[in-house]
Structure formats: C-alpha cells, structure tokens
Amino acid sequence: MTEPVLSVAHVDKAFPGVRALDDVSLEVRPGEVVALVGENGAGKSTLLKVLSGDYRLDRGTVSVGGTDISQATPLQAREAGFRLVRQEPEIVPWISAAENVRVGEYPRRRSGLVDHAAIRAGLVRGLEEAGFAGMVDPDTIGRLLSPAQCQIVEIMRALKPGVRVVAFDEPTSSLTIEEVGRLFALIRKLREQGLGIVYVSHRLQEVMEISDRVVVLKDGRVTGDLETAATDADAIVRLMVGRELIHDFHRHETTRDEVVLEVKDIRSRWHHGVSFTIRAGEILGFGGLVGAGRTELAKVIFGEYPREGGTIRMAGVERGIRSPSDAIAADIGFAPEDRKGEGLILVRSVIENASLAVFRRLSRAGFLSRRRMEEQVAPVIHRLEIRTPSLAQDVGKLSGGNQQKVVLARWLAAGPRLLILDEPTRAVDVGAKAEIYRLIDRLASEGMAIMLISSEMPELLALSDRIVVMHEGRLSPVIEKADATEELIVSHAIGTGVAA
Amino acid sequence: MSAGIARQGAAGRALRFVGTENLSLIVALVVLSVLIATQTDAFFSTRNVMNVLQNMTVVGLISVGMTMVIVSQGLDISAGSIAGCASVVCAIMVAHVGTILGGVVFGIGAGMVLGLVNASIINYLRVNPVVATLATFSGFRGVAFLIAPEGRPIGVLDPTFALLGSGRILQFGAFPGIPIAFAILLVAAVGGHIVMAYTVFGRQTYSMGGNPAAARLAGINLNRMRLWLYSISGGLSGLAGVIVTARTSSGQPASGTQGLELEAITAVFLGGALMAGGKGTIMGSMLAVLLLAVLSNGMNLLGIPTFYQLVAKGMLLVFAVAIGQWRMVMDERRQARRSAGAA
Numbered sequence: 001m002t003e004p005v006l007s008v009a010h011v012d013k014a015f016p017g018v019r020a021l022d023d024v025s026l027e028v029r030p031g032e033v034v035a036l037v038g039e040n041g042a043g044k045s046t047l048l049k050v051l052s053g054d055y056r057l058d059r060g061t062v063s064v065g066g067t068d069i070s071q072a073t074p075l076q077a078r079e080a081g082f083r084l085v086r087q088e089p090e091i092v093p094w095i096s097a098a099e100n101v102r103v104g105e106y107p108r109r110r111s112g113l114v115d116h117a118a119i120r121a122g123l124v125r126g127l128e129e130a131g132f133a134g135m136v137d138p139d140t141i142g143r144l145l146s147p148a149q150c151q152i153v154e155i156m157r158a159l160k161p162g163v164r165v166v167a168f169d170e171p172t173s174s175l176t177i178e179e180v181g182r183l184f185a186l187i188r189k190l191r192e193q194g195l196g197i198v199y200v201s202h203r204l205q206e207v208m209e210i211s212d213r214v215v216v217l218k219d220g221r222v223t224g225d226l227e228t229a230a231t232d233a234d235a236i237v238r239l240m241v242g243r244e245l246i247h248d249f250h251r252h253e254t255t256r257d258e259v260v261l262e263v264k265d266i267r268s269r270w271h272h273g274v275s276f277t278i279r280a281g282e283i284l285g286f287g288g289l290v291g292a293g294r295t296e297l298a299k300v301i302f303g304e305y306p307r308e309g310g311t312i313r314m315a316g317v318e319r320g321i322r323s324p325s326d327a328i329a330a331d332i333g334f335a336p337e338d339r340k341g342e343g344l345i346l347v348r349s350v351i352e353n354a355s356l357a358v359f360r361r362l363s364r365a366g367f368l369s370r371r372r373m374e375e376q377v378a379p380v381i382h383r384l385e386i387r388t389p390s391l392a393q394d395v396g397k398l399s400g401g402n403q404q405k406v407v408l409a410r411w412l413a414a415g416p417r418l419l420i421l422d423e424p425t426r427a428v429d430v431g432a433k434a435e436i437y438r439l440i441d442r443l444a445s446e447g448m449a450i451m452l453i454s455s456e457m458p459e460l461l462a463l464s465d466r467i468v469v470m471h472e473g474r475l476s477p478v479i480e481k482a483d484a485t486e487e488l489i490v491s492h493a494i495g496t497g498v499a500a
Numbered sequence: 501m502s503a504g505i506a507r508q509g510a511a512g513r514a515l516r517f518v519g520t521e522n523l524s525l526i527v528a529l530v531v532l533s534v535l536i537a538t539q540t541d542a543f544f545s546t547r548n549v550m551n552v553l554q555n556m557t558v559v560g561l562i563s564v565g566m567t568m569v570i571v572s573q574g575l576d577i578s579a580g581s582i583a584g585c586a587s588v589v590c591a592i593m594v595a596h597v598g599t600i601l602g603g604v605v606f607g608i609g610a611g612m613v614l615g616l617v618n619a620s621i622i623n624y625l626r627v628n629p630v631v632a633t634l635a636t637f638s639g640f641r642g643v644a645f646l647i648a649p650e651g652r653p654i655g656v657l658d659p660t661f662a663l664l665g666s667g668r669i670l671q672f673g674a675f676p677g678i679p680i681a682f683a684i685l686l687v688a689a690v691g692g693h694i695v696m697a698y699t700v701f702g703r704q705t706y707s708m709g710g711n712p713a714a715a716r717l718a719g720i721n722l723n724r725m726r727l728w729l730y731s732i733s734g735g736l737s738g739l740a741g742v743i744v745t746a747r748t749s750s751g752q753p754a755s756g757t758q759g760l761e762l763e764a765i766t767a768v769f770l771g772g773a774l775m776a777g778g779k780g781t782i783m784g785s786m787l788a789v790l791l792l793a794v795l796s797n798g799m800n801l802l803g804i805p806t807f808y809q810l811v812a813k814g815m816l817l818v819f820a821v822a823i824g825q826w827r828m829v830m831d832e833r834r835q836a837r838r839s840a841g842a843a
Contacts, residue, residue, distance in 0.1 A: 345707050345711045348778065356720075360700060
C-alpha cells in the first residue's frame with residue numbers, strides 16, 4: 001500500500017465554548033478522492049482551515065507528503081503542497097483574472113518589470129490543460145468575474161507547481177451542471193496524476209459520483225470512514241445526523257390563532273416567490289444550507305435589502321417596508337447572525353446597546369433620560385441574566401453568549417410583535433445556549449411571533465412549532481412539528497426532497 | 501477602563517466630569533504649564549492666560565463640530581474653507597448692508613448650507629467623506645473668493661462688531677476680562693457636550709460611528725443623521741469665520757481661515773477620538789485645543805522659533821495617538837487572555 005500524501009492524526013481544535021474538532025484522524029493516498037461530509041457546524045471548514053494553516057491546531061499532527069505542517073503558516077502549508085480551493089475565494093477586484101491567479105508571484109522580464117504577456121499566456125494555457133478552455137477571459141478584472149469564474153481562478157491558483165493535495169470546499173455551489181462535469185473531469189485527471197484530493201460537499205449525489213472514500217464528521221468527530229462503493233447516501237445521512245436533543249429543554253405549545261406576519265410571493269435577487277405566515281406565539285423554523293438565502297430573506301423582510309415584489313402584512317395590514325426603521329415601526333425586530341458586524345456597537349456600553357432601538361421612547365424632548373433607561377432597560381438586562389461588571393461596560397468585552405443576550409435585550413426592550421432571529425446561538429457556549437432557548441420559548445409564550453433561522457438541527461427541531469426549509473431561494477412545504485425529522489430537513493435542504 | 505470604578509468625594513466627581521480617558525491630557529497640560537512657568541513669569545499672568553483663551557477660540561469652535569463629525573465616522577476637511585466663505589458673507593452683511601445681527605446669522609447660515617452640501621454629496625452621490633470634503637475644501641475656498649468683490653478682503657470698520665473678536669466681558673479692577681469670543685466658545689462647547697452626552701441625537705452619533713451597519717439595523721436613519729452633523733459642523737465653522745472677521749476687521753476669503761481644519765482635526769485626534777469612529781468627546785477635544793494653544797503660547801514666550809513649534813505639534817500628535825493605540829492593543833491582549841482562560 002502506498003504512503004498517504006495527506007495524513008491527519010488526532011487533531012483537536014477548540015474555540016471559546018466549542019470543541020470544533022475532537023480527535024480527528026484521516027488519510028488521503030496519492031490518486032485518491034476522499035469526500036468530507038457533515039452538517040453545518042460539523043467541523044469541515046475548521047478542519048480545512050487547520051490544514052491550510054489559517055487556524056493553529058491545539059493538539060495532533062498534520063503532514064503533507066511526509067512534511068509536518070502541524071504548526072505551519074498558510075504560506076508554509078502551500079509550499080508543502082497543500083492547496084485549498086475556497087468556497088468564497090479572495091479575488092482582488094481591480095486586477096485582471098490572469099493577475100489574480102499569479103498575485104504575489106508575478107514573473108518578471110530581464111528589465112525587472114512585470115511580464116504581463118507571460119501572466120496572460122500562463123492562464124490561457126492553464127485553462128486549456130484543466131479543461132476550462134475559454135471559460136475565463138484573462139483580461140477581465142476581478143470584480144466583473146462571475147462566481148463560477150472566481151471559482152475557476154481559485155482552482156488555477158491551487159494547481160501551481162508543487163501541488164500534492166488539493167482540497168475543494170463546496171466547489172460546485174456556484175457552478176452549472178455543465179461546469180460541474182468539467183470540474184469532475186479535472187478531478188479525475190488530477191487523481192490519475194497521483195494527487196490527493198479532499199472533496200467537501202453537501203451534495204451527496206456528487207460525493208457518490210466522484211469520491212473513492214467518504215469521511216463523515218459530526219460535532220467535530222469522525223463518525224464514519226467508508227469506501228464509497230460499499231455504502232449509499234442513506235447510510236451517510238444516518239451518520240451525519242442523529243445528535244442528541246438538548247437536555248432539559250421543553251418547548252411549550254403556545255401558538256394562537258391571530259396571524260402576525262403574512263409574507264406573500266416575495267421576490268428579490270435571491271428569492272423566487274417566497275410565501276409563509278407566522279401566528280402569534282408561534283416559532284417558525286427556517287432550515288437550509290448556509291447560503292440558501294435565509295439570511296437574505298430576513299433582511300428583505302426587515303427592509304435592509306431591496307424587495308422586488310411581493311407583500312408583507314403585519315397583523316393584516318400591508319406594510320411598505322423599505323428600510324429597517326420602517327420595519328421597526330411595523331413592530332418587527334431583527335437579531336442578525338453577524339453579531340459583531342451588524343448587531344452590536346462594540347465600543348459602546350451594555351445599556352446603550354440594549355437601548356439603541358428605543359432611544360426615542362426613553363427620551364424627553366430629545367434628551368435621553370437616564371432614569372427611564374434604568375427603569376425600562378436595566379430590568380431587561382437583569383432578567384436575561386447578562387453577566388457584566390456594570391451596565392457601563394463596553395459590549396466588546398463580554399463573552400459571546402452575553403453579547404447575544406444584549407442583542408436580545410435590545411429587542412425585548414422594544415417589544416416587537418415579530419422577532420426575527422438569525423442563528424441566535426452561533427458561537428455561544430452550551431450553558432448560554434440553554435438560557436437563550438428558554439428565553440425564546442418564553443417570548444413566544446407571551447405572544448410574540450418568532451421567525452427562527454438556524455443551521456443547527458437539534459435547535460431547529462427543539463424550538464420550532466413548524467419548519468420550512470429553504471433551498472436555492474425557494475421554500476419547501478411546511479413541515480409540522482410531529483413530522484419533522486433531521487433526515488427530512490436535510491433532504492429538503494440539499495434539494496433531494498419532494499418538491500411542492 | 502471607565503466602567504465600574506466607584507470613586508468618592510470631590511476629586512472623584514471632578515475626575516468623572518473630565519472623564520478618566522482625558523486624564524493623560526490634563527496631566528500633559530499641567531506638566532507643560534509648570535514647565536513653561538518655571539522658565540517665564542509672564543505665562544501665568546492674567547493677561548497672558550486670557551490671551552491663550554482668546555487664541556484658542558477659532559480652532560476651538562471648529563473642533564466642536566469636527567468632534568461630532570469624526571465620532572460619526574466622518575471627516576470635514578472643508579471646515580476652514582467654510583469659515584472663509586462665512587467670513588466674506590458676514591463682512592458683506594456688516595459693511596455693505598449695515599447689520600451686525602445679519603452678519604452673524606448669515607455667516608452661520610452660510611456655514612450650515614455648505615455643511616448640507618457636504619452631507620448631500622456623501623449621502624446621495626455616495627462619495628467617501630474624506631474625498632467629498634477634500635473636494636469642497638477646494639471648491640468652497642473658490643466660492644469665498646468669488647463672492648468677495650474682485651476676490652479682495654472686505655474692510656469692516658464697525659467698532660461694535662469688532663468686540664466679537666477682541667472685546668472682553670466681566671472687566672473689573674486689574675482683571676482684564678474674559679474674551680467675548682472665548683465666552684462664545686464656552687457656550688458652544690458646553691452645548692456640544694450636552695448634545696453628545698445626553699441627547700438621543702448624540703448617542704445615535706456614537707452608535708453610527710461605532711458600527712454603521714448595526715445602527716441602521718437598529719432603525720437609525722444614517723442619511724438624516726449626516727445632514728444634521730455636517731450642517732452643525734458647518735454652522736460652527738461659519739461662526740468661527742464670523743469671529744475671524746470681527747478680529748481682523750475684514751472679510752477674508754483666505755487669510756486667517758486657511759489650515760484651520762487641520763488644526764481642528766489634530767486637536768480632535770489628540771483629544772482621543774478614533775478615525776474609525778464611535779469614540780471621542782467634546783471635553784477631550786477642548787482640552788487638546790487648550791494644550792495646543794498653551795504649547796504655542798509658551799514657545800512664543802520663550803522665543804522659540806515657529807519652525808520648532810510646528811515640529812513639536814506634530815510630535816505631540818504622533819505620540820498621543822501611538823499611546824492610544826498601544827493602550828488598545830494591551831486591552832485586547834488582556835481580553836484575549838481572559839476569554840482563552842474561560843474556554
């Protein structure tokens with residue numbers, strides 16, 4: 001048996017509150033395609049970033065072609081022969097496609113000036129060899145490249161001399177069927193050349209077609225390492241799912257009759273006719289893969305992204321929401337997924353962040369009333385048990401869970417009829433998670449309608465009264481709580497579910 | 501740093517009033533003053549102190565507005581040019597129309613209108629604030645020359661109006677009185693401080709500067725905020741231009757207002773504001789303006805040539821901002837260590 005070209009042994013990686021990788025081991029031999037599968041948050045991306053040197057592992061070893069890269073920088077990992085084809089490549093917007101491929105290592109003429117002709121010719125030749133002839137114009141500047149072309153540029157970057165292992169992270173998410181065919185031809189060719197291939201994908205059909213072996217990750221652990229020929233998609237899905245439900249959390253049935261939110265036929269850049277309703281006291285869960293358009297849907301409803309068609313009714317009244325302030329006026333609250341980027345003012349205090357959406361209500365004649373803040377907002381902060389040395393503490397200095405609670409406190413203080421929660425427990429530790437679940441449950445029981453976007457299966461199943469799944473800008477039929485299973489949701493999410 | 505520290509007594513209350521983050525400015529001010537006073541007796545004379553206050557007025561007024569704009573993650577490079585326009589407008593009103601009140605009102609009004617122009621360029625043409633006000637920096641200066649007849653200074657010989665520039669109030673006995681211009685600055689600074697610290701508008705300014713995306717998602721209308729911020733900044737620059745007119749007895753398209761924006765920006769950063777927005781106080785900026793005024797006054801008294809003063813000012817700014825950066829890095833390290841311990 002040949003020596004593995006990539007070997008990963010007993011790798012651990014932890015983030016505050018999360019064990020992202022737990023004793024992960026796998027090997028890739030020359031001329032082998034190993035697929036890496038798992039749900040959102042199973043640890044696939046973390047593993048790739050450990051291999052590429054973006055993250056430093058806590059424990060364990062990684063080697064490529066015999067070279068130890070356990071503590072390597074991204075550049076050292078590259079030089080050892082590990083190349084990562086990222087799902088969202090870094091493309092420099094103002095230079096050409098050809099320059100993007102060679103950025104950082106431009107060839108020079110004898111005069112010392114950059115040899116643009118060689119850069120250009122290099123890409124044309126490379127595209128031909130890879131089977132992508134003519135698919136990227138070498139002179140097009142980065143910002144005008146389509147997502148598929150960016151992906152090809154990223155692949156060309158990986159295939160530079162010295163490559164021994166190529167890892168593809170969801171390479172087909174932006175490709176057409178025809179382009180996928182070409183990509184697979186390329187992968188087979190690389191396999192014949194004796195490279196090791198790691199193929200990360202949610203699309204199990206592709207995995208079955210292209211891979212020799214499948215490694216399944218779940219909650220940061222390897223739960224399966226199988227010969228592709230000896231298994232099937234159902235068996236793989238079973239290894240991916242089946243996490244334990246959250247202990248000691250029970251959702252109370254609180255749905256009432258009155259419809260709070262009625263969304264009809266929303267169209268936008270990302271959505272092709274999305275309709276659903278949420279009633280008072282109900283939690284409607286939104287499942288789907290990262291990138292399916294759920295966050296975008298939340299932002300379209302909240303007026304942050306433009307709506308091209310469709311209507312939004314709150315409590316039966318049509319609302320022409322065109323900005324977040326319109327949405328807030330329509331009694332909608334939104335806790336975004338990207339807490340630090342979009343949720344919080346990190347350099348300002350806890351109480352100020354919690355009061356942000358209700359400044360007007362807390363003021364008299366334009367002056368913010370300390371007394372009103374302390375009467376109306378401070379109790380909310382205490383009720384959520386936000387652990388902070390004082391209300392004047394900068395939010396940036398709190399833990400992830402407490403930061404999330406500050407965002408929730410803001411909307412609790414505002415008291416909307418509809419609250420949109422986008423990944424409310426992302427990067428939150430287990431203890432805070434349970435508290436946040438109980439809080440969401442209580443908000444619903446007080447009559448709030450909740451639109452819950454979550455990529456964590458157990459969370460979605462435990463909290464939601466009904467579930468819809470988004471796939472490529474469309475919603476699945478509603479799944480009632482009694483019928484909801486991880487298998488059903490996953491199959492809708494990856495597009496193999498029964499169409500409406 | 502400032503949170504959770506309960507201090508007792510008058511010293512504690514005074515410290516809270518100034519703000520702990522401004523402590524280093526106070527220390528620098530005291531050290532510098534003592535240093536100068538040991539070299540020359542003239543420094544602490546009442547006359548000289550009043551001179552320093554007089555001299556900080558014009559930059560001080562612009563710095564109040566500049567602080568608000570910088571806190572909101574903006575910048576107003578055109579402030580000096582706005583003051584130039586306002587100076588010409590004011591002089592025309594006082595000298596040719598014969599109304600002092602009109603001169604003041606139209607001077608400030610012209611500044612506000614030009615501020616609205618800045619905000620509109622940023623809001624609706626989506627030009628970055630640095631580029632937008634760099635463009636109007638040049639454009640407004642041109643306008644100042646165009647509205648001055650033949651581009652020349654306009655003489656203003658009204659003695660009552662001149663009091664705005666060099667008059668004193670509360671004169672008694674040997675006390676030479678507080679400069680009227682400084683009293684105006686004091687009112688503007690206190691007003692600015694109240695707005696920034698206690699009103700919804702002020703707190704929203706801090707929010708939008710700290711994180712515009714989060715502020716918008718919390719329902720704050722950023723465009724409307726900018727219209728207000730830049731017109732306030734423009735109005736204060738206009739008022740600065742009015743004071744220059746009164747002090748020099750002439751409407752000056754250029755002289756007297758050139759470079760004011762850079763002095764104000766220097767003071768605001770020296771006062772602890774961040775280019776990234778979300779941080780900065782009127783109090784800090786005012787202390788910095790005072791520090792710079794003391795520095796140049798002291799060096800003048802000691803007969804140190806202007807060239808050295810310029811170098812000293814530059815070094816002071818680099819030094820102050822470097823300390824601020826270093827503090828932030830240390831804070832972050834401490835934070836990282838704490839959260840690593842928690843995991």
